[in-house]
Amino acid sequence: MTTLSIAAPVAMKRPVYGWTIHDGLVVARRNLIQTVRVPELLFFSLVQPVIFVLLFAYVFGGAIPVPGDADPNAYRQYLMPGIFGQTVAFAAASSTVGLAEDMHKGLIDRFRSLPMAPPAVLIGRTLADAARQILVLFVLTITGFLVGWRIDNGLLNAIYAYALLLLFAYTVAWIGAWIGLYMPNPETANTAGLVWLFPMTFLSNAFVPLASLPTWLQYIAAWNPISALVLATRELFGNPTGMAGDNFWPLQHPQLYTILSCVVLIALFSTLSVRRYRRTTSR
Amino acid sequence: MTADIAVLAEGLVKDFGEVKALDGIDLTVRRGQVVGLLGPNGAGKTTTVRILATLLQPTAGRATVAGFDVVKQPDEVRRAIGLTGQYAAVDEYLTGRENLRMFGDLYHLSPKYVKERSAELLEWFDLTEAADRPAKTYSGGMRRRLDLASSLVAQPSILFLDEPTTGLDPRSRLGLWGVIENLVQQGTTVLLTTQYLEEADQLAEDIVVIDHGRVIAHGSSEQLKDQIGGDRVEITVVDPAAVGRAVEALGTVSMGEVLVEDLRVSAPVSGGSTVLVDAIRALDSRAVAVSDLQLRRPTLDDVFMTLTGHAAEDEAPAPQAKGRRRRSRGGEDA
Numbered sequence: 001m002t003t004l005s006i007a008a009p010v011a012m013k014r015p016v017y018g019w020t021i022h023d024g025l026v027v028a029r030r031n032l033i034q035t036v037r038v039p040e041l042l043f044f045s046l047v048q049p050v051i052f053v054l055l056f057a058y059v060f061g062g063a064i065p066v067p068g069d070a071d072p073n074a075y076r077q078y079l080m081p082g083i084f085g086q087t088v089a090f091a092a093a094s095s096t097v098g099l100a101e102d103m104h105k106g107l108i109d110r111f112r113s114l115p116m117a118p119p120a121v122l123i124g125r126t127l128a129d130a131a132r133q134i135l136v137l138f139v140l141t142i143t144g145f146l147v148g149w150r151i152d153n154g155l156l157n158a159i160y161a162y163a164l165l166l167l168f169a170y171t172v173a174w175i176g177a178w179i180g181l182y183m184p185n186p187e188t189a190n191t192a193g194l195v196w197l198f199p200m201t202f203l204s205n206a207f208v209p210l211a212s213l214p215t216w217l218q219y220i221a222a223w224n225p226i227s228a229l230v231l232a233t234r235e236l237f238g239n240p241t242g243m244a245g246d247n248f249w250p251l252q253h254p255q256l257y258t259i260l261s262c263v264v265l266i267a268l269f270s271t272l273s274v275r276r277y278r279r280t281t282s283r
Numbered sequence: 284m285t286a287d288i289a290v291l292a293e294g295l296v297k298d299f300g301e302v303k304a305l306d307g308i309d310l311t312v313r314r315g316q317v318v319g320l321l322g323p324n325g326a327g328k329t330t331t332v333r334i335l336a337t338l339l340q341p342t343a344g345r346a347t348v349a350g351f352d353v354v355k356q357p358d359e360v361r362r363a364i365g366l367t368g369q370y371a372a373v374d375e376y377l378t379g380r381e382n383l384r385m386f387g388d389l390y391h392l393s394p395k396y397v398k399e400r401s402a403e404l405l406e407w408f409d410l411t412e413a414a415d416r417p418a419k420t421y422s423g424g425m426r427r428r429l430d431l432a433s434s435l436v437a438q439p440s441i442l443f444l445d446e447p448t449t450g451l452d453p454r455s456r457l458g459l460w461g462v463i464e465n466l467v468q469q470g471t472t473v474l475l476t477t478q479y480l481e482e483a484d485q486l487a488e489d490i491v492v493i494d495h496g497r498v499i500a501h502g503s504s505e506q507l508k509d510q511i512g513g514d515r516v517e518i519t520v521v522d523p524a525a526v527g528r529a530v531e532a533l534g535t536v537s538m539g540e541v542l543v544e545d546l547r548v549s550a551p552v553s554g555g556s557t558v559l560v561d562a563i564r565a566l567d568s569r570a571v572a573v574s575d576l577q578l579r580r581p582t583l584d585d586v587f588m589t590l591t592g593h594a595a596e597d598e599a600p601a602p603q604a605k606g607r608r609r610r611s612r613g614g615e616d617a
Contacts, residue, residue, distance in 0.1 A: 009437050010396040019391060026388045034376040037417055106372035110433070113336045115361040116389040279340075 020117040027111075027124020028131070031098065035132055042132070045094070046139050049087040053140065056083070056207060057147045067209050067244040073148055077239040080140075080149040081161075082206030085230040087136055088169035089201050091129045092176030096193030098125055099180030108280060119274045126173035133169040137162060153238030161236035164258055168229050171262040174269040181276045206230050209242035210251075222248035225261040232258050286350070289314045289441050289472040290335060294344035297330050297496075304330040306496035307344070312474055312489075314440075317467050319487030320476040321583070323591075327496040328476035329369070332445045335474070336366045349441055362390075365434030369446045373429050375419040379410050382418060382429060383436055390437040397436065404432040408462065424455030431462065442466065444475045448482060460485060480583035490583070494591045508581045516562050517549040519575040529573075532565035552578075 015022060035042055061075040069078075102108050102121070111121050151158045176193060183189040203217065204226040210218050221227055232254035234241045243251065250257035290312035297305040305327045312318045320328045333339040335348055337357040346353045349363035373382045380401055387397030405414045408428040413421060418429060427447070434442065444463065448456040463486055467473055477483050483490050484504050492500040492507070500507055516536065520529050529548045530541050536558050537550035552558045559578050566573055 009390070009400070010393040012391045012393050014391070022391075023389055026385060030374060030377060030381075030385050033381065034374070037376040105375075106368045107374060109333075109338055109368055110366065110372040110386075111389070112338050113361055113364065113366040114386065114389045115358050115391070120389075 018117065020119055020123065023116045023120030024123030024127060027121050028127040029124075031124055031128030032131065035128070042135070045090075045132075046136060048090075049083055049136065049140050050143050052086070053079070053083050053143050053147060060207075064208055064212075066240050066242050067211060068242070069240040074240050076144075076148050077150065077152075078209075078234070078242055079207065080144040081230050081233040081237060081239055082204075083144075084137065084140060084165055084233060085168070085204070085206050085226050086201040087140060088133050088165045089172050089197055089226060090194075091133050091169040092172035092179075092197060093193035094132070095125050095129045095173040095176030096180035096183065097186060097189045098129070099177055100183035100189030100193075101186045103181070103183070103280065104186050108277075112277075112280075118278055119270065122174075122177050122270070122273050122277060126170055126177055129173040129176070130166055130170040133166060137165060149239075151237050153236060157236040157238070161233040164229060164232055164236075164255070167262050168225070168258065171225075171265045171269075174266055174273060178269045178273040178276065181273060181280050200224065201226055204230065205242060205251075209244065211242075211244045219248075222251055225250075225258060225265070227251065228254040228257040228261070287314045288312070288347075288350075289316070290318075290346070290348050290474055292331070292335065292344065292346040295331065295334060295341050295346060296343040297327075297334065297339065298342045304496055305334075305341070305344075308493065308496065308498055310491060310498070312441075312472060314472055315467075315470050316489060317463075317473040317475065317487045319483035319490045320474065320493060321478070321480065321483045321490055321587075322476075322493040323478060326493045328478075328493060329445055330496075331493070332366075332443050332474065332476055336364060336443050337361060362437070363439060363441055365437070365439035365442045367427075367431050367434045367442070367444050367447055369449055373418050373426060373433055375426075376417055378415050378417055379405060379421070379429050379432075380414045382433055386433045387436040392437060400436055400438075404435060408432045422455075424451055424458065427451060427455065427459060428462070431459070435466075439471070441472045441474070444473060446476055446478065448477075448479070456482075480587065484583050492587065492590060499590050500586070504583065507583065507586045510586070513581070514552055514555070514558075515549045515579050515581070516552050516558065517547060517575075517577050517579050518562070518566070518571075518573050519547050521546075521572040521574050525571045528569040529566065529571045532569050532571055533562060535565045536561050546574075549579075 056079050057076050061079065064075055066074040066078045099108075099122075108121065179192060180189055183192060204221050204224045206226060210221055210227070213221055228250045231241055231243070231251055235254065288311060290310065292308055292310040295305050295308040296303070308327065308331055310318070310331070320331060322328050330339065334341050335346055335353060337353050337360050340354055348360045351359040351363070353360050374385070377385065383401035383404060384397055387400065388394075392400075405411045408431070410425060410428060410432070413425060418426060421429065431447065447463070448459050451459065460482070463473065463475075473486075475483070475486060488503060490502065490504055490507060491498055500510065502510065516533060518529060518533070520526055523546060526543060526546070526548060530543060533541050533548055533550040536552055538553055539551045541548060541550040556578060559576070563576070
């Protein structure tokens, strides 16, 4: 065994805006390397939305009429933005599970003993989980084309729609991160990370037109940010909206409401999560 | 405070709800010193280290590490310390090299330095061959070495090792001890928690024994052993009827109370091995047949039994009275 002979540590120059972005990107890179090392995980996260597309397109599709569109193929046009919205929402679950695992393995303790920016672990996690959705959206888009879905409103609008979807993925990742920091173990995180996502995504216009819901549910669904996101992307992709005189403010201004709710939710849950992170330990 | 004090804790108290994990811990570690924090599970060792490493805030009391207050100047403390926990806290999907790079980046060290330092640490910890494999494929001992290497990227002057060898096989444990001894020779200050008496005996110059969140003894291994009395002559008689005569015989050389446990009779003595000869003569003149006779130096195990009334490796502190009964042990290499 030799002795260590190396020169004293050389520090980097502190960026004027602090270390938060640098440290967040370091952690994001680490999380994305994980994705590459465990391709099975990515594969199965792609399988679920693809199965949803096939199920809804071929099994339920014929039974769900789209208001204002008599075309028998209309449901598939209507469906795809709903699937996009639901899929990106599930980015939250990987944030929940990922942070619970990091805590469980003692990695959060190690990160907290380093002189790094406190929000960086959470920023890195949410960024990586949102970034993974780029690939997921790409695969889903191809699946959509295969079942007959079309982008019908120009490329710029489509890019805007994808950007809204990614913003939403980043938003729910923060909610997922906050939940993850309260999880006693990864097993609980696996369940708790998903359980709220099903009602949240189904109590919306993602799969059925609002008008088909009971009136009281329509209120909930209309104010559910997913509904605004899905409606905004339907408009931007040029797909049928299924709107039949629904008179709710969020659905009259879907883009604005989507961005507003994302900004508010990110502000809220990043504050709560960072506060929790500073006090969290593996036990 | 003086410049040669690396870690100072005064009256640390930590409550977890109803549970008082720490009940006023005082601790001083001088620069370059290795201090062992010894105690059973639940004694408060890990809680103490977590407070010193800025992971937990104390309910009361204060602590400085490298001269910085752990509550008010956590960033300064974090720049000075390395922490290695009970389980190997490395990212198992990253390779060994990628782990070291990540931690180096998070210490805000220059990429060139991190690269050189990582290569050096991998070499030093005998991980060069495995450097580009995910840590998932490593053995327990390799992971622990990578964990320790990770906390050394920034060359911390103070190292906290929380049960560094728990769960390791004897060979890996010896290897890790060698590494720690090497670091100490290079001037690193080490605060080590352990429930292995042997480990504290081997590594630490100064031992702080804690139990139920309090310091119950403090000193070098030798001082602690002296505190409970020095050497003992211990014999095992063949015939139960001879026990009375054996007690009488050892009484002639004993410095204190002669203890009897089944066929084993022991007595505190001083004077080293010549006392053995006297003991044999006394036993012989009383016709006591002996199957085993030894002069035994107290182990830290004895210290622990005497101080706490329960063995160090008990899972939970036994509600046993502070008896003098010795725990029988097959050998010294538990």
